[in-house]
Each structure stands twice: as structure tokens, then as C-alpha cells.
Amino acid sequence: MIDRRHTLAALGSTVAALGLGSAQAQQHTAPPETLADPEETIELWPGQAPGAPARPPVERIVERSTDPALRDRAITGVVRPRLTVFRPQTPNGSALLVAPGGGYARVVLDKEGYEIGRWLAARGWTVFVLFYRLPGDGWQSGPDTPLQDSQRAMRLIRSRAADYAIKPDRVAAMGFSAGGHVCGDLATRHDARVYAPVDSADRLSARPDLAAPIYAVQSMRLPLAHPGSRTLLLGDAPTPALEAAHSPQDHVGAATPPCFLMHAEDDDVVPVDNTLAFRAALRRAGVPVETHLFAQGGHGFGLRGVAGKPAAVWPELFVRWADTHGLG
Template identity: 60%
Template sequence: MTIDRRSLLGASLATGLAAGTLRAQTPPPQAQKAQAPGLPQPTETIDLWPAGAPGVPSPALAEKVDERSTDSLVTDRAVYGITRPRMAVFRPDRPNGGAVLITPGGGYRWVVVDKEGYEMGRWLAARGFTAFVLFYRLPGERWAAGPDVPLVDAQRAMRLIRHRARDFAIDPERVAAMGFSAGGHVCASLSTRFAVPVYQPVDAADRLSARPVCAAPIYPVISMDPAIAHPGSRRLLLGENPSPGQAMAWSPDQTVPADAPPHFLLHAEDDDVVPVENTLRLRAALKARGVPVEMHLFAHGGHGFGLRKSLGKPVEAWPELWRAWARTAGLG
């Protein structure tokens, strides 16, 4: 992957001059419930759009956070009505130069905060990676970009991470993507449509590449084929009765370019929410285009296991499998 280093240097310098502005970012999503003790919460965020997100719906949305956990020691928040898409940042004590953009799931109904967001951010930061948890806009909430709106935010997020690479001691050529469930669809859309223009450039960051060095869609929503699609994600993305052409255009297995990055795929065969065939179709498409791919299937795990629900099962090994693979895929 080629990064325009002159553009990157100019963007980084501009970022330094605008330091005062960068401090005034939108806080992470909040909920009324007290935070679980001992779990660090992010305090640093990066707003994606300096003048506000494009294509605002009318009437305006109001961001809301639901706390779904009844356990005082475990948080399980979900956010929707996102009007200021942003990244929550997890900085490691000793940066290894690598970064990961995380797109949590939520069936395009909401974006989960903890299970596939903050928990993975903490895990990555503990191992030297700078993690950016993306709270992306939802396609069913009337944004002008429609089904492309999560991809718009994901492309912009990748470019902003590179734009601010020096601020985080990361190598701009070592920025990966990882997504879960519907967030896996965001991840796979980014890894296959990174070069597709889906928004008007707004600043110097948009001169940079949105291609991740490698991608890890985890138990992902991939196909919009009604035979295997997750019905809720498909409906919120494309409406009740999308045409066959629409279904193909927003199925990442149908949009793989020859220069797609290496992929790490993971799914449980007993997933009763998003059929494993989604991952199988993406693997077949990647192989057909000559894109490096590693796939792990586990007999048991169900859907949405993330880190917390994998404990005590063979699928518990998945994060270290990803980490070992990432070393061979350019992330280091």
C-alpha cells in the first residue's frame, strides 16, 4: 500500500496547529448506570467531521444510550441516534506502531459499546496496539448517504487515523480494520470498497488512503442474499424490498477488488443469527481474486461471543490466532 507521505506530513502539521480544536471533541457515549469498577473508560475521542456529519436527516436525531446489563459488575451499552460519529481512543503504554479501527456490531439497529468495542480496545492496547472504536452512523436513520453511511464514516475514520499518525506514535502503513457482526459488514465494506468515492472530501485527511493494511471481519454480516442474510441488518441497510442489484452492490463478497488487503475470517458454525455461509462466501470471493485469506471455523460459539462469551470454549483462542496472523499480514 502506498501512502502519500507529503500529504501525511502536511496533514500532521495542520493537526498540530489545530491542537486547541482537537481538545473539544464529543465525549464517548454515556449511560446513567455507574461504570463497572476496575475497567478503564476512554476519555479521548476524535470527531470525524469538523463541520458536522454530512447529509443530516430531518427531523434531527437525538443520541441515546441503552444499558442492557442487569449485572452491576458488567456493562453492556448500545448507542443509536448517532449524530456526531466519532472514535474512542485506547492508547497503549508502549505503542508498537500498529493501530486497529474497530467497528462493533449491533445489527445496524445500534452500535454496541462494550462487548465488541471497549473490551477489544482494552485487549489491543494491552498488547501495544492503538485502538480506535468507531461509533458510526446507522443506515436506517434517514441519512442522505443511505446504505453507504457506515462506509462513509469508516473511510473517513481510516483517513483520520493516518492524518494523525504522529500524534499516536503509529505507522500510517500499519492501520488495520476489525469488525463484528453488522460491524463486520462495515469492516468488509471498507476492505473491499476503500477506493470507492462515497463522500465529498472535506480536508487534507481525505487525500490519504482508506485501505486497511489487513482486515478481520468477525462472525460478519456479508451477503444481502435473503437465503443467508441477517434479516434485520438487511432491512435496515436496504429497506424491505431491495432489488437484486442493490443486494449485490452491498454484499462485500460481490465487490472484492484485486488489491483488497489480506483477510482474517472467523465464525462459529452453530451461529444461529448470522449463518456461517456469510463467511464462507467472503472467503470464496477473496480466493477467487487472489487475495490472501486465513479462515477459522469453530464448532461452538454461537453469535456475538466477542471476548467475554468465548471464555472456556475452544473459540477463546481466536484473539491470539488473529494476533499471530496479523504479524504475517503487515500489521506487525
């Protein structure tokens, strides 16, 4: 793992580039409330998503912010899994699928989706924010429901690479908290057959070229598991076999892509040991992994929650790491 003191000293101007540096950086870090939502949407499935319950959920968007100038929307009851697209002015050829968090009870739109989408699009990345179905809403595929959506999303992105001026071998995935579990599940089970193919896109690989689970829910075993995510994903009393089936550390192998991991050590919602356990599994399998741990940050901070703290450098660290793997 990288020593934070040496990292921060080496980056120097990086902190400035995240909000206090050049005029270009200042332009790209405008307050999120001043920026419009993306208008481009890609539906994941032709017609209804697979395995719909007899009474499909009702999709609702809830504004959780008490500050009228700062958006913090969350979506519940996702019934139309889809991607919203952040197109850069000058594409660099790389794409990122982003799975926001929300404890598998909701999808946190702004803080862990749109903000990183805008930040990376300003730096040339084409970003696709995933509205994934929630496993507690009665879908027939149960705990594999978010994996269905993330696999399908990766395949659709690759199938439309020419439309977005991206390269099919430069498509990464990132996820936050429970969305980090979506990301980790995709990274380790990208070739699992969890749905029947529906069109030619499903002949393409769902494997991300890089993966970045951020303060991720990873283990489904207590006491390491996040209780709320575990219950919504697996039910009240999952068997040890079911826990293992949905703990990404148990599925790391030679085909797992290089991973970028980040967590705050004072996270009192998803223990940092989730990231450490996943890192250990990656190292045992010989999968390249870069890990950044910060003393402060808590949980669910995205970009806005660590402004002015050392952890604020994490997006730049991700970009620099991805560049060493040919993305960016």
C-alpha cells in the same frame, strides 16, 4: 482453513495467555468492569456529519446488562460519528479501527468495542473504536452512511499517525456482525467516492492494510442475509442490484487487503455461510485469507462470550496472523 485441533495443540500456552498464564497476561485481562473508559475522542467530521436528515436522530446509550458489575452498553441514534482511542503504554506502531456490531440498529459499545480495545492496547496496539451512523436513521447517503464514516475514520487515523506513534502503512480494520459488514464494505470499497472531501486528510487512502470481519454480516441476499441488518441497510424490498452493491463478496478484487475471518458454526443469527462465501470470493481473487471456524460460540460473543471455550483463542490467533503481515 486451519484445523482447530492442530491449532489448539500448537498454541498450547496461548489459552493460558488469554487469562490463566503469566502475570503479565493476568494483568491485561482484568474484568472489563474494573477498567475505566477511554477519555480521548476524535470527531470524524468538522461540524455536522454529511447528509443529515431534517430531524436528526437523538443519541442514546442503553445499558442492557442485568448484572450491575458487568457493562453491556449499546448506542442508538448516533448523530456524532467519532472514534474513542485506546492508547497503549508502549505503542508497537500498529493501529486498529474497530466497528462494533448491533444489527445496524445500534452500536454495541462494550462487548464488541471496548473489550477488544483494551485487550489489544495491552499488547501494544493503538485501537480506535468507531461510533458509526446507522443507515436506518434517515441520512441522505442511505446504505453508504457507515462506509462514509469508516472511510473517513481510516483517513483521519493515517493523518494523525505521528501523534499516536503509529505507521500509516500499519492500520488494520476489524468489525463484528453488522460491524463486520462495515469492515468488509471498507475492505472491498475503500476507494468508492461516497462523500465529498472536507480537508487534507481526505487525500489519504482509506484502504485498511489488513481486515478482520468477525462473524460478519456479509451477503445482502436472502436467505444468507441477516434479515434485520438487510432491512435497516437497504429497506424492505431492495432490488437485486442494490443487494449486489452492498454484498462485499461481489466487490473483492486485487486491492482488497489480506483478511482474517472467524465464525462459530452454531451461529443461529448470522449463518456461517456468510464467512464461507466471502472466503470463497477472496480465494478466487487471490487475496490472502486466514479462516478460523469453531464448533461452538453462537453469535455476538466478542471476548466474554467464549471464555473457557476453544473459540477463546481467536484474539491471539488474530495477533499472530497480523504479525505475519508485519503488524504487531
